[in-house]
Amino acid sequence: MADLAVFARLARAQVRSQLSYRSSFVMNCFGQALAQANDLVVILIVFGRVASLGGFDISAVLLFYALSGMSFGLADMAVGSIERLPTYIRAGTFDVVLMRPLGTLLQLFASDFQLRRIGRVLTAFGVLVYVLSTSDIHWSPAKVLLLVLTPVAGAAIFGAIFVAANSVSFWFIDARELANTVTYGGSYLTSYPISIYTGWMRVLLAYLVPGAFVAYYPALTLLDHADPLGAPSWLGWLGAPVAVLAAVVAGLIWRSAVRHYRGTGS
Template sequence: MADLVYPRLIAAKLRSQLVYRSSFAIDLVTQAIAQGTELVVILVLFTHVTALGGFSREEVLLMYAFAGAAFGVADLFAGQLDNLPTYIRTGSFDVLLMRPLSTLPQIMCSDIRLRRIGRITGALGVMVYALAHVPIDWTPARIALAVATPVAGAVIYSAVWVVACSICFWIVEGREFANAVTYGSNAFTSYPINVYSRPLRWLMAFVVPGAFVAYYPSLALLGKQDPLGLPGWVGWTSPLVAVLAAVVAGFVWRFAVRHYRGTGS
């Protein structure tokens, strides 16, 4: 029975957002424009340089598109975790614990906002353009990788969201830290990681596995060697990294919930 509750909750939220169609359409366009502003930054940058970290404009656009689509999907389903400090501070999280449902899915289903699809649509448009303009020797394996990369990236981003927001169980006003990790990861993964300094690269690419959202899958699709020296097979491991990230996020969330003491309200 519990498995049937979540689709009903999601359906109710979606219906409520579609009641005001004009407002929904405006929000959708606004999100697409927001995604487009990040694209403009890249295009302007390439009016001054011919390559970035050894990658052409279309190759960087491919990384940007993979990262943007993955982040958009993660934001759609996991972005509600930004409200966790409010749940904890007001005692609403205690109510979630009283229900015969898992707390994490309850929060993730609490406020799915369809307007975020605008961001996903914009990124997918850039992805189609980039894939049509970069030299890829298409094989069944590369087709599967191109399809799996945004999905794996969304799982990685969602896992990062869960882990980063879990700190709010100990630091109630930890939203700024969580946002720095989640939204900062999106900005980081939109560019080749070899353009960043070594400390930032190790932190955001491997501790936070942002390099596996777009950079390494793009290398595998393009058949290019990693300027940082890692072997080529690393580019094919994003789905595995996504599974491992989800497992780690699940353990961290359960650990945080077990040590939650409540507000007393």
Template sequence: MAERIYPALVAARLRGQASYRLSFALDLVAQVIAQSLELVVILVLFSRVDALGGFSVREVLVMYAIAGVAFGFADLTAGQLDDLPNYVRSGTFDAILLRPLGSLPQLMVSDIRLRRLGRVLAALVVYGYALATAGVHWTPWTVLLAVTAPLVGAVIFGAIWVVAATVSFWLVDSRELANSVTYGGSAFTSYPITVFSGWLRRLFAFVVPGAFVAYYPSLALLGRPDPLGAPGWVSWISPLVAVASAAVAGVLWRFAVRHYRGTGS
């Protein structure tokens, strides 16, 4: 039953957005501009310096593009979880639990907004340019990595979104706290982790774990050793990190839902 209901819900949402073509087009352009502004920031930085954290502008653009595509896909599929605090406070989540469907998939298909593809499209353009100019040594493995890295990063971002959203079950207003991890993680992953230091690097690179979204896949694509001294195989384990992150997110979500008592309890 679920395999028919979820596509139907998504299709209904998409048809509703497609009926307002001008609004959709404007929203899409706004998303492209928002993603491009982040690119402008990087280019402005490189107008003042030759390297950032030990990486050239084309190498940083590879990281930026992978992070941008990954975050765009994650925002498209999991960004709806930003509304979970409102669902919990208003009691709407109770109604979700009454339906014979998984609570998390229901939330993820509740408000898919195609305009978020604007971020993906803008980042994909930069990705193509960066891969063509960064001096990547192409082999079957690097081709596979180039194709899958943004998708793997999207899984990691999605898992981060789920974990951040579960805070809503214990805190009254947790939106800003969750956003600091999700949207803050997007900003973090767009740059080499070598530009950060101390607890910030350890938190967003390995606890969150943002370093495996774009930094380590970029090192593998560029054939570069990690300036921080990690062994070479670490640059290739992002898929394993994504699987582990998704598993942790699933366990934490189920734990939170089991202990949810509703607004009237």
């Protein structure tokens, strides 16, 4: 709890620093919103030529996109600064991180709490509002709870992916691009139904990297839509447990990576 309190103070300092340059902050938010909107444009172009994709109409795919975009935006905002890890390792400044009486992950997360990336979340949230207002969803208290928890659980899954993917920087000189293929690539892949991917890709996306639990399975439950691949409907309720499991696995990977760190020798 003490570490979390320190993290909260550091994050607030980062936010105040970013908001002190309001014009720059607004432009950065707008740029992030446009970056998220690029994927939306691609979806609209695709559905300009086809009526369905992987057994789903445009409303369902937009729901995948919205849930995935919100989840990734929240994770990128909170833990995306871990992408700077290769720079810390090469420059030897990660040694300083190890010397401080605070968890290494929390220090990296708080080093650049990127509130400006809220633009991604806002774009995805706008699409979510549109989809929910135009779709025939039979609401229940359980579905409302699922809708609220899904972006949070999805953000935790993406956060775990960020940590696990960037941990390879302890073994490679510069693994940033390799990590980006899993993090940013995962965001793109989870915006579409997994039924459009080949068998090995589905196994990778749904189970090894649990991206299917970010948006696909929860959206199927919200829409009462049967999975074209035959998966049971109760998988849509497993987002939170999968997020906890992913966080534990990512934490173990990080712990092992840090223990193998030997410094720069300088």
